[in-house]
Amino acid sequence: xxxxQDVKKPAKPNAKGMVENVLEQFNSAANQINLHPSxxxxxxITNNEIIVNFPVKMDNGEVEIFQGYRVQHNNALGxxxxxxxxxxxxxxxxxRALAMWMTWKTSLAGLPYGGGKGGIQIDPSxxxxxxxxxxxxxxxxxxxxxxxxxxxxxxxDVNTNDQTMAWIADTxxxxxxxxxxxxxxxxxxxxxxxxxxxxxxxxxxxxxxxxTIKFWAEQHNQELKGKSFIVQGFGNVGYWAAHFLETExxxxxxxxxxxxxxxxxxxxxxxxxxxxxxxxxxxLVGYSAAEDISKDDFFSLDCDICIPAALGNQITAxxxxxxxxxxxxxxxxxxxxxxxxxxxxxxxxxxxPDILCNSGGVIASYFEWLQNxxxxxxxxxxxxxxxxxKMRSSYEKVSHYAxxxxxxxxxxxxxxxxxxxxxxxxxxxxxx
Amino acid sequence: xxxxIFNICPTCxxxxxxxxxxxxxxxxxxxxxxxxxxxxxxxPTLTKEHERTLELV
Numbered sequence: 001x002x003x004x005q006d007v008k009k010p011a012k013p014n015a016k017g018m019v020e021n022v023l024e025q026f027n028s029a030a031n032q033i034n035l036h037p038s039x040x041x042x043x044x045i046t047n048n049e050i051i052v053n054f055p056v057k058m059d060n061g062e063v064e065i066f067q068g069y070r071v072q073h074n075n076a077l078g079x080x081x082x083x084x085x086x087x088x089x090x091x092x093x094x095x096r097a098l099a100m101w102m103t104w105k106t107s108l109a110g111l112p113y114g115g116g117k118g119g120i121q122i123d124p125s126x127x128x129x130x131x132x133x134x135x136x137x138x139x140x141x142x143x144x145x146x147x148x149x150x151x152x153x154x155x156x157d158v159n160t161n162d163q164t165m166a167w168i169a170d171t172x173x174x175x176x177x178x179x180x181x182x183x184x185x186x187x188x189x190x191x192x193x194x195x196x197x198x199x200x201x202x203x204x205x206x207x208x209x210x211x212t213i214k215f216w217a218e219q220h221n222q223e224l225k226g227k228s229f230i231v232q233g234f235g236n237v238g239y240w241a242a243h244f245l246e247t248e249x250x251x252x253x254x255x256x257x258x259x260x261x262x263x264x265x266x267x268x269x270x271x272x273x274x275x276x277x278x279x280x281x282x283x284l285v286g287y288s289a290a291e292d293i294s295k296d297d298f299f300s301l302d303c304d305i306c307i308p309a310a311l312g313n314q315i316t317a318x319x320x321x322x323x324x325x326x327x328x329x330x331x332x333x334x335x336x337x338x339x340x341x342x343x344x345x346x347x348x349x350x351x352x353p354d355i356l357c358n359s360g361g362v363i364a365s366y367f368e369w370l371q372n373x374x375x376x377x378x379x380x381x382x383x384x385x386x387x388x389x390k391m392r393s394s395y396e397k398v399s400h401y402a403x404x405x406x407x408x409x410x411x412x413x414x415x416x417x418x419x420x421x422x423x424x425x426x427x428x429x430x431x432x
Numbered sequence: 433x434x435x436x437i438f439n440i441c442p443t444c445x446x447x448x449x450x451x452x453x454x455x456x457x458x459x460x461x462x463x464x465x466x467x468x469x470x471x472x473x474x475x476p477t478l479t480k481e482h483e484r485t486l487e488l489v
Contacts, residue, residue: 087438087440087443088443089438089439089440089442090438094438094460098460123443124467125443125467125468125469158440158461158465159467232452233452233462233463233464234464235463235464236463237463238463256451256452257452257464258444258446258449258450258451258452258464259446259449259450259451260451261451282466295451295452309463310452310462310463310464311452311453311459311461311462311463311464312459312460312461313453313455313458314452314453331463332461332462332463333461334461
């Protein structure tokens with residue numbers, strides 16, 4: 001079957017969400033750049049989808065069979081790159097879309113990577129730590145040479161962390177000849193700092209969000225000092241973005257986490273709030289230096305900058321008209337849906353798209369990979385400095401393209417990402 | 433392979449109180465996600481199904 005039309009929508013007719021968003025964004029950009037139809041065919045489908053069933057002995061001696069997968073979308077620009085998640089609900093369609101998204105993200109960031117995604121259909125809370133270790137190790141063994149430091153490089157995702165990555169790295173390295181083991185340390189990223197991981201990885205995504213806001217302000221001859229912002233999500237991304245904005249003199253006036261929402265027109269001190277959450281089971285509710293507000297009022301708060309840094313589908317046709325911010329910096333993946341974006345753009349509100357705004361994390365992953373590959377140990381200052389230069393380059397490319405072609409930043413970002421891959425295919429041709 | 437609607441909310445410890453979204457049926461990514469820590473179900477230790485017993489004849 002020849003695929004020259006728009007990428008086909010998923011089989012579930014009523015499933016609206018991330019999968020459809022990714023495909024709509026791809027099609028929009030592909031139409032914009034008049035993507036070569038042959039390359040459109042290639043990019044509209046994944047390269048490889050690996051499903052492994054593997055046995056693991058449990059603590060009581062019983063053997064359970066687990067199912068894991070790895071979807072490899074495209075590697076025209078370099079090895080596949082993407083996270084591994086452990087979760088009981090596994091949707092291969094969503095994995096395909098996530099792998100595709102990684103392809104655009106790594107391409108836009110100018111990284112020598114493609115896109116991949118994978119995981120195991122498992123509820124980790126039901127297993128002991130030693131069982132999870134054996135599951136992880138056997139999964140790594142089952143994937144065998146389908147992953148590799150120059151082929152497919154997993155990273156943490158939902159319910160996986162630096163410990164998981166350390167187990168994977170150790171297992172993979174153990175399968176190599178002794179003299180080659182150390183040379184394979186970069187098979188995964190997101191490793192603990194003492195096992196080849198990168199200093200500063202924890203703040204890289206949030207720092208990247210801050211940087212894109214800073215670049216936007218510079219571009220518009222504005223200072224961040226005195227600017228007000230709201231942030232949804234006070235986890236790894238939201239906290240660090242707020243932290244760095246505050247150091248530049250910006251003022252957090254609203255913040256929301258899973259438990260509640262706070263507002264203070266005069267500003268909420270980020271570090272004080274963070275310290276409070278540490279003593280309050282991770283929740284910001286009850287913080288005395290701000291008032292509790294309804295979750296429904298959060299996105300309509302008066303502010304200059306809105307940073308959705310938690311989850312997707314937050315700004316929609318229902319609330320986009322209530323946004324008062326002049327800038328949306330997408331720290332989360334897919335926080336603005338297609339209908340919401342249309343309203344925002346019609347209102348003249350700028351959106352820094354997710355694949356640009358939150359790319360600090362994948363860039364830091366690249367640095368960790370490089371660090372291992374070169375046998376080096378970079379310090380925090382090196383990482384921050386290099387991250388800033390890389391993000392600035394990506395931001396300026398997108399901004400320039402958007403201005404030149406009279407496009408919004410998201411379409412510009414996708415166009416740049418897809419054009420880079422198209423160029424690679426045109427230069428290299430298709431074997432044989 | 434059985435496919436389910438991918439969603440991480442049901443296994444999140446904040447499920448019952450979370451105000452971040454009302455649409456807790458299609459969330460595939462969330463920075464506030466933390467898996468609910470339920471203790472692993474104790475599994476019975478395996479015993480031999482058939483134990484040979486010596487019969488004195």
